[in-house]
Amino acid sequence: MSPADVNKEHPLDTKAPRLSVKKPETRYDKQGDMPDSERIEIAMRSFVRDFGAHAATYMESCIHCGMCAEACHYYVQTGDPKYTPIWKLEPFKQAYKREMGPFSFFYRTFNLKPKVTVQELEKWQELIYDSCTVCGRCTLICPMGIDIATLVSQARHGMFQAGLVPHELWAVAERAEREGSPLGATPKVFKDRIEWLADDHEIEIPVDREQADVLVSMSSIEIMKYPDAIVATARVLNALGEKWTIRLDGYEATNFGLLSGNAQWQKDMSMKIINAAVKCGARLLILPECGHAYGALRWSGANMYGKPLPFKVLHISEFLAENLNSGKLKVKPVGKSVTYHDPCQISRRGGATRAGRDVLKALGVELREMNPHGDLNWCCGGGGGVVTIHRADDLRYKVFEIKMKQVNDTGAETLVMSCSNCRQTFDDGQAHFKWDKTANSLLEMVADNLVE
Amino acid sequence: MDLLAFAKGPILMWSLIIFFVGVSWRLVGVLLLRRKPDYSEPRDTSPAWGAVRTVFTRMWVRKEFRARTAYAEVLSYVFHFGLAIVVFLFVPHILFIKSMTGLSWGGLPNGVIYAIGVITLIALIAVLIRRITQPVLRLLSNFDDYFSWLVTTTPVVTGLLASAHLGARYETLLGIHILSVELLFIWFPFGKLMHAILFAVSRSTTGALLERKGAAT
Numbered sequence: 155m156s157p158a159d160v161n162k163e164h165p166l167d168t169k170a171p172r173l174s175v176k177k178p179e180t181r182y183d184k185q186g187d188m189p190d191s192e193r194i195e196i197a198m199r200s201f202v203r204d205f206g207a208h209a210a211t212y213m214e215s216c217i218h219c220g221m222c223a224e225a226c227h228y229y230v231q232t233g234d235p236k237y238t239p240i241w242k243l244e245p246f247k248q249a250y251k252r253e254m255g256p257f258s259f260f261y262r263t264f265n266l267k268p269k270v271t272v273q274e275l276e277k278w279q280e281l282i283y284d285s286c287t288v289c290g291r292c293t294l295i296c297p298m299g300i301d302i303a304t305l306v307s308q309a310r311h312g313m314f315q316a317g318l319v320p321h322e323l324w325a326v327a328e329r330a331e332r333e334g335s336p337l338g339a340t341p342k343v344f345k346d347r348i349e350w351l352a353d354d355h356e357i358e359i360p361v362d363r364e365q366a367d368v369l370v371s372m373s374s375i376e377i378m379k380y381p382d383a384i385v386a387t388a389r390v391l392n393a394l395g396e397k398w399t400i401r402l403d404g405y406e407a408t409n410f411g412l413l414s415g416n417a418q419w420q421k422d423m424s425m426k427i428i429n430a431a432v433k434c435g436a437r438l439l440i441l442p443e444c445g446h447a448y449g450a451l452r453w454s455g456a457n458m459y460g461k462p463l464p465f466k467v468l469h470i471s472e473f474l475a476e477n478l479n480s481g482k483l484k485v486k487p488v489g490k491s492v493t494y495h496d497p498c499q500i501s502r503r504g505g506a507t508r509a510g511r512d513v514l515k516a517l518g519v520e521l522r523e524m525n526p527h528g529d530l531n532w533c534c535g536g537g538g539g540v541v542t543i544h545r546a547d548d549l550r551y552k553v554f555e556i557k558m559k560q561v562n563d564t565g566a567e568t569l570v571m572s573c574s575n576c577r578q579t580f581d582d583g584q585a586h587f588k589w590d591k592t593a594n595s596l597l598e599m600v601a602d603n604l605v606e
Numbered sequence: 607m608d609l610l611a612f613a614k615g616p617i618l619m620w621s622l623i624i625f626f627v628g629v630s631w632r633l634v635g636v637l638l639l640r641r642k643p644d645y646s647e648p649r650d651t652s653p654a655w656g657a658v659r660t661v662f663t664r665m666w667v668r669k670e671f672r673a674r675t676a677y678a679e680v681l682s683y684v685f686h687f688g689l690a691i692v693v694f695l696f697v698p699h700i701l702f703i704k705s706m707t708g709l710s711w712g713g714l715p716n717g718v719i720y721a722i723g724v725i726t727l728i729a730l731i732a733v734l735i736r737r738i739t740q741p742v743l744r745l746l747s748n749f750d751d752y753f754s755w756l757v758t759t760t761p762v763v764t765g766l767l768a769s770a771h772l773g774a775r776y777e778t779l780l781g782i783h784i785l786s787v788e789l790l791f792i793w794f795p796f797g798k799l800m801h802a803i804l805f806a807v808s809r810s811t812t813g814a815l816l817e818r819k820g821a822a823t
Contacts, residue, residue: 207639208811214636215808217801218751219682220742221667224674235742256635257796294822295671298801299664299809301816453819456645463647505649505820526670529822 164325166338172582173337173379174542175325183279185317185324190272193316197275198249201312205254209308212300213250216240222292222302227532227553228285239292239302242281245270246309275318282309283320284546288446289498289533303503306538310415319414320543327414330374331422336410339374341402347377348400351385359388363399369436369465370400371407371427371451373444375574383443383574386601390474393606394482404430407447408575412454413539424450424458431465439467443597445499445537445573452504469500470597471572475509478516484605487518493566494521495557495580495593496531497573510572513596517603522564532556536579554583561591572596609781613788621788628795629803637807649820656817657810663823664809681729681736688726692719692762716769723766730759750797757793760786 164175188196220238223229228237235241252258252267261267290303313319319327330336335344345361352359360366368391376383391398404427411419428451431439441447452467468476477483494510501507507528514521524531535553540546557580561569569591571577580593667675693699697713704710713719734755737743764786768779794800816823 205639207637207641208815210636210639211804211808211811214632215801215804217798218743218746218748219678220740220746221671221675221678223742224671229742230674233741235745238742238746241742241746256632260796293812293816295667295675297664297667298805299660299812301812453646456647457642459645462645466647501821503819503821505816507822530668530670 161329164322168338168378170582171585172536172541172578173375174544175322183276183318183321185319185321188317193318194270194272194275197312197316197318198253198270199312200315201246201249201309202254205250205308208301209305210250210255212302212305213247214255215298215300216247217298219297221295221297222300225291225295227289227291227535227556228549231552231556232549236281237285239286239306240300242278242286243302243305243309245274245278246305246312272316272318275313275316279313279318279320280546282306282313283323283538284540284543285549287498287533287535287537287540288503289537290503291498291530291533294502294530307412307415310413311417312415314415320545322542322544323410323414323539326542327410327416327419330406330408330410331416331419334426335374335377335406336408337374337378339372339377339406341405344372344377344400344405345402347381348384351381352388355385357385357388358392359384360399362401362403363397363434366397366399366434366436368396368398368438368440369404369427369431369434370398370440371405371442371447372400373408373442373447373574374406375408375444375578376442379578380574380595382598383595386595386598387440387442387470389601389604389606390477390483390597393604394477399434401430401434403433404428407442407444407451409447409450410539412446412450420450420454421458424455427451428455428459428463431463436465438473439463439465440473441467441469443470443572443574443577443595445497445504445575448497448504448506449499469504469506469509469572471500471509471513472506474597474600475512475516478600479512483600485517485600485603486605488599488603490519490568491522491564491566492517492519492568492570493524493561493564494527494596495524495534495561495569495571495576496528497571497576498531498533498537500572501531502529510570510596513600514570517599519568520566522566524560524564532560534576534579534583536575536582541575541579541582550579551583551586554579554587558583558587558589558591568594570594570596570599608777610777610784613781613784617785617788621791625791625794629800632795632800633803633807644818646818648818651817651820653814653818656823657814660813660817660823661806661809664805678736681733685726685729685733688722688729689758689762692723692726692765695719720766720769723762723769727759727762727766730755730762734759753793754797754799757786757790758799761790 167176222240223238226239248267249270252261286306288303292302326336333340348359409423411423448469456463535550577593695714696719700710700713764783767773768783813823
C-alpha cells in the first residue's frame with residue numbers, strides 16, 4: 155500500500171476509548187511485496203546491524219531456565235509457554251548463533267542451527283509485537299541478567315525492515331513519520347487546539363517563541379484525547395514564571411519509530427524535538443506524561459543526536475518533583491487516598507520511580523501502594539505499541555485483569571499515573587470491564603491544586 | 607596403555623586445551639564486538655558499582671518473584687553448591703588439582719562428600735524431570751540443555767560408582783570418571799555450561815546499563 159493510501163484505507167478511530175486506526179477488516183501482516191528470500195535476508199541483516207558486545211553477551215548467556223516466564227504478565231495470565239520472554243527471541247537467537255556468534259562457523263557448516271524462515275518470523279510477529287510491551291519485568295528476574303526487553307526492541311528493527319509489522323502499528327508509525335503525529339495531531343490541528351484551549355481557559359500558551367528557556371513537548375494522545383494536559387502544563391509553567399514555549403516544528407514526543415522498530419523514523423521523530431530545542435536555545439526539554447517518550451528522548455535522544463544534548467531532559471513528573479521539593483511550586487493538600495501506577499518506561503526502565511511519589515507526597519495524599527509497585531510494578535498491558543494492535547485486544551484485557559486487581563486491593567479512592575498511554579489503556583480497560591475506577595493524570599492533579 | 611593411563615594422559619591434556627582455547631575464543635568473540643558510546647546524560651550513580659553489585663544480587667530472586675520460583679531456586683542452589691563442594695572439597699580431587707597446579711587446601715571427610723554427592727545427584731535428576739515436564743522448560747530446551755545435563759551428571763554418577771567400587775574394577779571406574787570429566791571440559795566452551803563464566807559478564811553488563819539510568823538493577 156502506498157503511504158498516500160494509508161489515510162483513506164486506515165482512518166483514525168478517535169472516538170474509541172483508546173486511539174488507533176480503525177480496525178482493518180482484512181489483516182495485513184506484511185508490508186511491501188518483496189519475495190520471502192529477500193524479506194528474511196533483510197530482517198536478519200537489520201537485526202544484526204546494531205549488534206554489539208551487549209546484545210551478543212545476552213545471546214550467549216541464556217541458560218533456558220524459564221525464569222523470565224514467571225515475570226511476564228502474558229505468561230502469568232495465560233499459562234501459555236509461548237509467551238516466555240526469551241522464547242519471543244528464539245528465531246533471532248537462532249540467527250545470531252548461525253550468522254555471527256563465535257562458533258557460527260560450526261553452526262553453518264554442520265547446519266546445527268537451520269536458517270530462519272519467513273514463516274517462522276510471521277509466526278513470531280505476535281510474540282515480538284502483540285504480546286510484549288517491552289516493560290522489562292523479565293530483565294529484573296533473569297538470573298543471568300539478560301536485558302530481554304532491549305533484545306525485543308532490537309528484534310523489531312529486523313521485523314520492520316522485513317515488512318512484518320502488525321498493520322495498525324505500521325500504519326500509525328507511517329502516519330507519524332509523514333504527518334508528524336501518529337494520531338492526526340498535525341501542527342495545524344495542534345495549533346488550533348492550543349488556540350481553543352488558551353481561549354477557553356483564559357491562559358497563556360506560548361507557541362513558537364524564538365528564544366525560550368524551556369521547551370515543552372506533548373504526546374499526541376494528550377493533544378487528541380486529554381487536552382487538559384496542555385492546559386495543566388501551561389498553568390504549572392506560568393506559575394513558575396518560566397520562559398517557555400511549545401514549538402510547532404518539534405512537539406510530538408510519542409515515537410512510533412521506536413515502537414514499530416524503524417530506527418530511521420525513530421531518529422527523525424527525535425531529531426524534530428532536539429532541533430526545535432536547539433533552535434530556541436532551551437536549557438530544558440520537558441517530556442510529557444508518556445512512558446516511551448521518556449525512553450526515546452531521555453535515554454536515546456543524545457544517541458540519535460550523535461553527541462551529548464545541549465539541554466537537560468526531564469519527564470514532567472521529575473520536573474514537578476524538583477519544583478515541589480524545592481518549594482518553588484506550591485500545592486494545596488489533597489485529602490484523598492491515592493494509588494500510583496508506575497509507567498514501566500519511567501520507573502523500571504527509566505529510573506524515575508521516586509519522582510511520582512515525591513509529587514504525591516507534596517500533594518499530601520494518603521499513598522496506598524499496589525503490591526508489587528515501583529520498579530516491580532505490573533505493566534498496564536498497553537505499552538510498546540500493543541494498545542494500537544486490535545487483534546491483541548483479548549490478550550491485553552487478560553493482562554489488564556492483574557492491574558484491576560492490584561488497584562482494587564489498595565482500596566484507594568483515586569488512581570493516578572503519569573503516562574497518557576497507560577491512561578488510555580486504563581480507560582479502554584475500564585470501558586471493556588465496566589470497571590468503576592478511572593485513571594487520573596498526576597500532572598492534572600498538581601495543576602488542579604496549585605497555589606497560584 | 608590402559609584406560610586410566612589414557613584418561614590421565616593425552617586426553618586430559620587435549621580436553622584442557624580445548625577448554626581453554628574454546629572459552630577464550632567464545633569470550634573474545636563477544637567482548638571484542640563494538641560498544642557504541644552512550645551520550646545520554648547519566649544520573650548521579652556509579653555504573654561500575656552497579657555492575658559489581660548486580661553480579662552478586664542476581665544470585666537470589668527478588669521477593670516479589672519468589673512465590674513463583676521457589677522450587678526452581680532451591681533445586682538450583684542444591685545442585686550448584688553440591689557440585690562445588692564435591693569438586694573442590696573431596697580430598698582426592700584436591701590432590702589431583704595439587705598435582706597439576708601445586709595449589710591445595712583442606713577437604714571434607716569422604717563420608718560427607720558421598721552424602722553430598724548423592725543429594726546433588728538427586729537434585730540433578732529432579733532438574734531433568736522438571737525440564738522434561740514443565741511446559742516452559744520443555745519448549746525452551748534443546749540439545750545443549752540435555753547434553754549439558756548429561757555431561758554434568760555423568761561425572762557425579764561415575765564418581766559415586768568409583769568411590770563405592772561398584773560395577774567394575776576401581777581403576778576402570780576411575781578411568782571412566784576422569785574421561786567423563788574430560789567430556790565436560792570439552793563441551794564446556796560450546797554450550798550453556800559456559801554460563802559459569804558468562805554470568806558475570808552478562809549480569810555486570812545489565813547492572814552497569816541500568817545503574818547509569820538510576821533504574822533498579
